[in-house]
Amino acid sequence: MEFSTLLLIVLTAVVCLYYFVLSKLSYFERLKIPHFRPIPLLGNMAPFILRRVTMADNLLNIYNLFPDTKYFGFFEFMQPIYVIRDPNLINSIAIKNFDYFCDHKGFINEELEPMASRNLFALRGDHWREMRKLLSPSFTSSKMKAMFELMCQCAKNFTDFLIAESGNTGKTYDMEDMMPRYSNDVVATCAFGISVDSFKHPNNEFYLLGKKAMNFASPRVMFAFLMHRNFPKIANFFRIRIFSTEVDKFFKDVVTSTVKARDEQGIVRPDMIQLMMEARNNDHGPIFDIDEMTAQAFVFFLAGFDTVSKAMCFAVHEVAVNPDIQSKLREEIEDVLRETNNKPTYEAINGMKYLDAVVNETLRLYPPAVFADRVCVxxxxxPPVTPDEKPITLKPGDNIWFPVYALHHDSQYYSQPKKFDPDRFLNGEVDNSVYLTFGIGPRNCIGNRFALMEAKIMLFYMLWHCNLEPDAKTRNPIVLDKKALAMTSENGFWLKVRARKSSVSTE
Known part of the structure; x- marks a missing residue:
């Protein structure tokens, strides 16, 4: 082939690619939907990809450009996203018209990672409905009450460790190292029926594999996640996995051995695996083989290990740097201890209004998910984006985002939105339609009760036995890490922990 012919082919391909990209990026312009001008290939993700801002602030900055619209356009790389900023429209989409938006966008390749791709979050249509119906009883009040003592034992192991190490002089810890150990132990015992103490045995396999699997701050994991969400064909071609085969094998072996032991020994526990075991012979529900059980238990572990532990890191930071809040919270804790004779009950901790407000305010200020998504089916x-425009027809496959972090930081809905103020949850200020930490509608987080109880028990036991104080390494206010996909601190969560000499007995 002559050089001139080859050059012509290359130039033609480049021109075609240019116009293809230009056509994709003019999507919202053609529909007359407000949007911020995207960059070819990177779309509106450029500031985040180039590590100039966090993903949370990236979306918030664009959200703030369009205060008078019901929604605006956003490009996740080349994929157009309708970002809904009107609470009434969010409610309409997520609840009233749920059947039109019942799915999430997948981010795991079914062929490469069959176990991880079968989790509840990724399931669609009737398969999701069947699985949700089956797993929901795992998180009822009665099941939470049954798991309460298991969580308390994990919290006691945690605080015993802190007391023994810190003493009256105190010791500084990065809570980003401590909280995953507690979360690991809680999920191991409540979901898998395995008793683990990650403080006495910090290198146990369950913890090490979990830490490896759930490291969403890792550049490798972030790259794999973004590739599968936005360029699935390329990710599949290069066999890019989010979770390693080692992680797959470990969790499958754990579930297999747990099921076998329970079948052989007649063991019954109030957890997710037990429910799935009992449903194995149900002809009208989903088929439960070991792979299906592993998939559901795995996503439970994923959420409990990483998401909840990050939330608890933010919670203890805010309690430590706000001594008035810590003092008020400890007063409520000591009231409960007196009422229960130092034996806190599920009902007592669940009824603590200020503790509930502290946890909710943490999740408002630092929501685990920057946005919640839906796919039009x-x-x-x-409705028209503004009163003078025309309605827009969404097609199957179109993507919707609810900007959780942006709504939680909008002064229209929250006074002084950057301030940590638990009282806002006690004085009637918070409108539940703009508090979306656990999502909204039928596809909200199935494990929200579990997560809240896990965090509350941890805070209760820590403040019962320890004082939390800022250290020289403590960064306040927190600077969010621009490199991480999950919301976390740029410099860790360094705090000094000091054992208390409390007038309330710890026995």
Whole structure:
């Protein structure tokens, strides 16, 4: 082939690619939907990809450009996203018209990672409905009450460790190292029926594999996640995995051995695996083989290990740097201890209003998910973006985001939104339609009760036995890490822990 011919082919391909990209990025312009001008290939993700801002602030900055619209356009790389900023429209999409938006966008390749791709979050349509119906009883009040003592034992192991190490002089810890150990132990015992103490045995396999699997701050994991969400064909071609085969094998072996032991020894526990075991012979529900059980238990572990532990890191930081809040919270704890004779009950901790407010305010200020997503499954008409425009018809496959972090930091809905103020949850200020930490509608977080109880028990036991104080390494206010996909601190969560000489007996 002559050089001139080859050059012509290359130039033609480049021109075609240019116009293809240009056509994709003019999507919202053609629809007259407000949007911020995207960059070819990177779309509106450029500031985050180039590590100039966090993903949370990236979306918040664009959200703030369009205060008078019901929604605006956003490009996740080349994929157009409708970001809904009007609470009434969010409610309409997520609840009233749920059947039009019942799915999430997948981010795990079914062929490469069959176990991880079968988790509840990724399931669609009727398969999701069947699985949700089956797993929901795992998180009822009665099941939470049954798991309460198991969580308390994990919290006691945690505080015993802190007391023994810190003493009256105190010791500084990075809570980003401590909290995953507690979360690991809670999920291991409540979901898998395995008793683990990650403080006495910090290198146990369950913890090490979990830490490896759930490291969403890792550049490798972040790259794999973004590739599968946005360029699935390329990710599949290069066989890019989010979770290693080692992680797959470990969790499958754990579930297999747990099921076998329970079958042989007649063991019954109030957990997710037990429910799935009992459903194995149900002809009208999903088929439960070991792979299906492993998939559901795995996503439970994923959420409990990483997401909840990060939230608890933010919670203890705010309690430590706000001594008035810590003092008020400890007063409530000591009231409960007196009422229960130093034996806190599920009902007592669940009824603590200020503790509930502290946890909720943490999750408002630092929501685990920057946005919640939905995928349109059948044609739906969005109202005009502004009163002078026309309605927009969404097609199956179109993507919707609810900007959780942006709504939680909007002064229209929260006074002084950057301030940590638990009282806002006690004085009637918070409108539940703009508090989306656990999502909204039928596809909200199935494990929200579990997560809240896990965090509350940890805070209760820590403040019962320890004082939390800022250290020279403590960064306040927190600077969010621009490199991480999950919301976390740029410099860790360094705090000094000091054992208390409390007038309330710890026996």
């Amino acid at each position: 059948k044609e739906f008409e969005l």
